[in-house]
Amino acid sequence: MSLRIYNTLSRALEAFSPLEPGHVRMYVCGMTVYDLCHLGHARSMVAFDVVQRWLRASGYRVTYVRNITDIDDKIIKRAVENGETIRSLTDRMIDALHQDADALGIERPTHEPRATEYVPQMLRMIGALQQKGLAYQAGNGDVNYAVRKFPGYGKLSGKSLDELNAGERVAVQDGKHDPLDFVLWKSAKADEPADVKWQSPFGEGRPGWHIECSAMGCEMLGESFDIHGGGADLQFPHHENEIAQSEGATGKPFAQTWMHNGFINVDNEKMSKSLGNFFTIRDVLKEYDAETVRFFVVRSHYRSPLNYSDVHLDDARNALKRLYTALSLVQPADVQIDWSNPYAARFKAAMDEDFGTPEAVAVLFDLAGEVNRTQSPEVAGMLKALAACLGLLQDDAQKFLQAGAAGVDVVAIEAEIAARAAAKADKNWAEADRIRKALLEQGLVLKDSAAGTTWEAAQ
Numbered sequence: 001m002s003l004r005i006y007n008t009l010s011r012a013l014e015a016f017s018p019l020e021p022g023h024v025r026m027y028v029c030g031m032t033v034y035d036l037c038h039l040g041h042a043r044s045m046v047a048f049d050v051v052q053r054w055l056r057a058s059g060y061r062v063t064y065v066r067n068i069t070d071i072d073d074k075i076i077k078r079a080v081e082n083g084e085t086i087r088s089l090t091d092r093m094i095d096a097l098h099q100d101a102d103a104l105g106i107e108r109p110t111h112e113p114r115a116t117e118y119v120p121q122m123l124r125m126i127g128a129l130q131q132k133g134l135a136y137q138a139g140n141g142d143v144n145y146a147v148r149k150f151p152g153y154g155k156l157s158g159k160s161l162d163e164l165n166a167g168e169r170v171a172v173q174d175g176k177h178d179p180l181d182f183v184l185w186k187s188a189k190a191d192e193p194a195d196v197k198w199q200s201p202f203g204e205g206r207p208g209w210h211i212e213c214s215a216m217g218c219e220m221l222g223e224s225f226d227i228h229g230g231g232a233d234l235q236f237p238h239h240e241n242e243i244a245q246s247e248g249a250t251g252k253p254f255a256q257t258w259m260h261n262g263f264i265n266v267d268n269e270k271m272s273k274s275l276g277n278f279f280t281i282r283d284v285l286k287e288y289d290a291e292t293v294r295f296f297v298v299r300s301h302y303r304s305p306l307n308y309s310d311v312h313l314d315d316a317r318n319a320l321k322r323l324y325t326a327l328s329l330v331q332p333a334d335v336q337i338d339w340s341n342p343y344a345a346r347f348k349a350a351m352d353e354d355f356g357t358p359e360a361v362a363v364l365f366d367l368a369g370e371v372n373r374t375q376s377p378e379v380a381g382m383l384k385a386l387a388a389c390l391g392l393l394q395d396d397a398q399k400f401l402q403a404g405a406a407g408v409d410v411v412a413i414e415a416e417i418a419a420r421a422a423a424k425a426d427k428n429w430a431e432a433d434r435i436r437k438a439l440l441e442q443g444l445v446l447k448d449s450a451a452g453t454t455w456e457a458a459q
């Protein structure tokens, strides 16, 4: 079986095949660098990191572009508030972004273009759109996209222009022909700092957000490429507008597969600053180690909503400890993955079905159960090698368990569980029961299943 990906554009699972054999070109919308990254960014970065890792594990060469929006209203506002230049603010935030991403085990994309370095490409694309009658300059100097002139508008969100307009409460303003028309080039305002103004055939100004991604995508990956990704919140209007700009300008299909990761909620509510449940990656890393946070993201499917809560993070930490405990029992052998091995084949089948990480993680637990039973260095090596496809379990097991123990001696508990299993195998029921009760006195409940014994805190 080969890889299938859910394509938002067709609303179906499709067999994936790159335009250029053996080489996948992928663009993912990156951050607007005016503040620290939050949990939603962590989710998107981890999701597409897993995608690029799996594409590489599947034998593809991957060119992965994740842009940086370093010019934007929010950036200008924040820099003015701080009394610093745009460049100083964005440089600081890009450094912070890299630190957070590195902590979460996210491999750097192949290219991280900064929007401010691609203004000429944006202007060329705006010029092409104007020539084709898809863009017009309004009375206030802004250049807008004429959405009604592009027949495919709405194909990504699956809505017609009239349906989209019905949900649009903003009256036609700033000389726009249609409320959904969006700005390609913003004319400079007198009170804006000098470092946010570029010369152009449309007058002094700066690019709109949507044109940045179209221009950088086409410049770095070609006019047509394989995968375009981002958070579900970007599907409309950002990605719809990217399609209108790129396909309007080039006359060619832009990205063939559109992937969107799901939202992140906090305690079942939408994360927002006004609700006071807003977390930066740094806030979370004060409470939980980075691999636990990554594991929490990876064990859910990328398209599902993800609910952040202390209970779920504690649970993720305990689950990750169980996997590391297996790796602490025996030195893992250095193995090349044999994809015909039943565990590896199950893992591959799961990942090939739209990056099915929940099932792939379940395979890791089954392998951990087998390591616990057999103490086999080869099985432990397989566990570690498959986990690497998800960016997990590459730390030293003892080190992880000691750092993450927080008062619970996981190694001792797992040793007790192994002793109990041995007692049961010897039909020494009294000893098995004694161990169970001793652990219960420490506040731990054992749960037996076909995959082995796990433990959790007693209520």
Ligand SMILES: [Zn+2]
Pocket: 028, 029, 030, 213, 238
């Ligand atoms: Zn974008």
